[in-house]
Amino acid sequence: MTLLTQELTLRPTTAADLGFVFESESAPANRRYVIPWTREQHEAALADPNLQHWVVESDRPLGYFILAGLQNPNQSVEMRRIVITAKGRGYGRRAIKLSIGYIFDDLQAHRFWVEVKDFDVRTLHLYRSLGFVEEGKLRESYKSSQGFESLVLLSMLRSEYEQIVA
Ligand SMILES: CC(C)(COP(=O)(O)OP(=O)(O)OC[C@H]1O[C@@H](n2cnc3c(N)ncnc32)[C@H](O)[C@@H]1OP(=O)(O)O)[C@@H](O)C(=O)NCCC(=O)NCCS
Incomplete structure (x- = not known):
C-alpha cells in the first residue's frame, strides 16, 4: 500500500x-530523540508482521516511521518512531496526519499511541x-547513554479520531 498526497508519498520501506534509514536515525539531530x-x-522489522516500516518521500527521501502492534488483539497500534530529516517544513505533521487516517481507516485500530521523551x-x-x-509519564523508564530518561505516553482513541474527521 502507498499513501499519496500532492506533496508526500508514504510507502513501505x-x-x-x-x-538512508540508518543514517538518518544515527544523525546527531535525531538520535537523542529516538530509541x-x-x-x-x-532489516528484521521489514519482515515482521507485527511491524510496518514506512518511508516518507517527495522527489527524495524525507524520513521514515515505524508502526508496531499490527497484530495486537486490543487493536492498539503504536507509532514506534518517526524521523524527518528535512525539519520544520511541515512534513512531520503531514506524515503523522496521514498515518492517523491510515491506522484508523485502513488498519481499523481502536487506539493509536506513542511514547515521547519528556524533553522532546x-x-x-x-x-x-x-x-x-x-496519559502520563513513564518516569526514568529508558536508560540511554545520557542516563535515565522519562517517556510521555500519549494516545488517540477511535472515538476521538471520529470527532476530528466528522
Ligand atoms: C519530530 C519530527 C518528526 C517532526 O517533523 P518536522 O517535519 O520537523 O515537523 P513539522 O515541521 O511538521 O512540525 C514541527 C512543529 O513543531 C514546532 N516546534 C519546533 N520546534 C519547537 C520547540 N522547540 N518547541 C515547541 N514546538 C516546536 C513547530 O512550530 C511545528 O509546529 P506547528 O506546525 O504548530 O507550527 C522531526 O523534527 C524529527 O525527526 N525529529 C527528531 C526525531 C524525533 O524527535 N522523533 C520523534 C520521536 S520518536
Missing part, C-alpha cells in the same frame, strides 16, 4: 532504503496539537 535500533533490527518539546507539541491525549 525496502532493503534498498535501509542505508535507536541497529541496522539489523531495521517539538514532538510533544506536534502530537498534542493533532489531538493526542496525554
Whole structure:
C-alpha cells in the first residue's frame, strides 16, 4: 500500500532504503530523540508482521516511521518512531496526519499511541496539537547513554479520531 498526497508519498520501506534509514536515525539531530535500533533490527522489522516500516518521500527521501502492534488483539497500534530529516517544513505533521487516517481507516485500530521523551518539546507539541491525549509519564523508564530518561505516553482513541474527521 502507498499513501499519496500532492506533496508526500508514504510507502513501505525496502532493503534498498535501509542505508538512508540508518543514517538518518544515527544523525546527531535525531538520535537523542529516538530509541535507536541497529541496522539489523531495521532489516528484521521489514519482515515482521507485527511491524510496518514506512518511508516518507517527495522527489527524495524525507524520513521514515515505524508502526508496531499490527497484530495486537486490543487493536492498539503504536507509532514506534518517526524521523524527518528535512525539519520544520511541515512534513512531520503531514506524515503523522496521514498515518492517523491510515491506522484508523485502513488498519481499523481502536487506539493509536506513542511514547515521547519528556524533553522532546517539538514532538510533544506536534502530537498534542493533532489531538493526542496525554496519559502520563513513564518516569526514568529508558536508560540511554545520557542516563535515565522519562517517556510521555500519549494516545488517540477511535472515538476521538471520529470527532476530528466528522
Ligand atoms: C519530530 C519530527 C518528526 C517532526 O517533523 P518536522 O517535519 O520537523 O515537523 P513539522 O515541521 O511538521 O512540525 C514541527 C512543529 O513543531 C514546532 N516546534 C519546533 N520546534 C519547537 C520547540 N522547540 N518547541 C515547541 N514546538 C516546536 C513547530 O512550530 C511545528 O509546529 P506547528 O506546525 O504548530 O507550527 C522531526 O523534527 C524529527 O525527526 N525529529 C527528531 C526525531 C524525533 O524527535 N522523533 C520523534 C520521536 S520518536
